[in-house]
Amino acid sequence: MKPRYWLVLAGLLALVLIITAGVFIYNRYVPAAGRWALFREIHTNRTLFEQYALEPGMHCGDAPFAFPTHGVILGLWQQSYRFGHTHSGLDIFSGTxxxxxxxxxxxxxxxSRLEDWRSTVIIRIPSDPLQPGRQIWTYYTHLANVDGESFVSEDFPPGTSEVYVEAGTFLGYMGNYSGDPGAPTGLHLHFSIVKDDGQGDFLNETRIHNTYDPSPYFNMKLDHTNNPREVPVCEDVMTFEDWELVGNNE
Ligand SMILES: [Zn+2]
Incomplete structure (x- = not known):
């Protein structure tokens, strides 16, 4: 082949690669805009908030887990908030x-609550209700204010170890502590289901492959890859398009 053909071929290949990358990035990041478009509205429009808000203690259908707070789920499992990031849990916003x-x-x-945990508790579940015999962990964080003042219940001081709690036990209040004073996260609860290391300890929950898809535990569409736009609600999932149609976008 003449050099010119090689150039054309290389150009076409580059174009295909650019288009593929563009589609990948779009699918991964942009569709969540449908859900995130509600972020500001749920903080200012209480009627809209209550339309999507789930109630604490609610079981969706035959879900084994009760919903842990009063709020709207905007951050899903496997969602990317920024390049290279994959969210390992659910982010639930209360708008308070x-x-x-x-x-x-x-x-x-x-x-349990480790000695240096200001805003976090973890609960060991010896037998996974969806896979009996398998040990799993549930992780609750951001239960402190921007300065690190803890909102965790006084029943669970730092160093608490293996205290039995029933479903519905009060754990603390939702906060905005990120671990870095001066760089608060938006007010929300981060909840994740964490894998056991096989030795009876929990794995690092910030890594996506150390966590489980919470969808079957709550009986809702909570995996971002299967639900890139909608705000998860129980049974009847209202789409962002529906939300616009009912006139809430003014
Ligand atoms: Zn989170």
Whole structure:
């Protein structure tokens, strides 16, 4: 072949690669805009908030887990918030103020709080209700204010180890502590279901492959790859398009 053909071929290949990358990036990041478009509205429009808000203690259908707080789920499992990031849990927004909205245990188990945890508790579940015999963990975080003042219940001081709690036990209040004072996260509860390391300890929940898809535990569409736009609600999932159609986009 003449050099010119090689150039044309290389150009076409580059074009295909650019288009493929563009489609990949679009699918991965942009569709969540449908759900995130509600972010500001749920904080300012209480009627709209209540339309999507789930109630604490609610079981969706035959879901084993009870919903842990009062709020709207905007951050899903496997969602990317920024390049290279994959979200390992659920982010539930209450639209209130730090230290106001209670958080409860979704399922019974044995609660621990490490000595240096200001805003976090973890609950060991010896037998996964969906896979009996398998040990799993439920992780609740951001239960502190921007300065790191803890909102975790006084029943669970730092160093708490293996205290049995029933589903519905009060764990603390929703906050906005990120671990870095001065760089608060938006007010929300981060909840994740964490894998056991096989030695009776929990794995690092910030890594997506150390966590489970919460969808079957709550009986809702909570995996971002299967639900890139909709706000998850129980049974009847209202889409962002529906939300616009009912006139809430003014
Ligand atoms: Zn989160």
């Amino acid at each position: 103020q730090p230290g106001v909205t209670p958080v409860y245990a979704a399922y019974p188990g044995y609660l």
